[in-house]
Amino acid sequence: MTSKEVKDLSKDQLNEQIAQERERLLRLKFAHAISPIENPLRIRASRKEVARLLTELSVKKNQQ
Numbered sequence: 001m002t003s004k005e006v007k008d009l010s011k012d013q014l015n016e017q018i019a020q021e022r023e024r025l026l027r028l029k030f031a032h033a034i035s036p037i038e039n040p041l042r043i044r045a046s047r048k049e050v051a052r053l054l055t056e057l058s059v060k061k062n063q064q
Contacts, residue, residue: 006056014057021050
């Protein structure tokens with residue numbers, strides 16, 4: 001998801017995306033703990049995506 005797409009989301013959509021991305025991150029971590037996943041950099045990318053979404057949500061809350 002690009003930064004422009006993230007900025008266009010509403011607060012509710014951001015919360016939904018955060019929940020989905022956290023679930024994806026949790027699944028990746030479990031899969032990696034059981035047996036090493038093919039591309040462990042996906043864990044880092046997922047963590048960064050959660051951070052981007054949380055940052056945008058914080059910005060939107062502070063604007064009100």
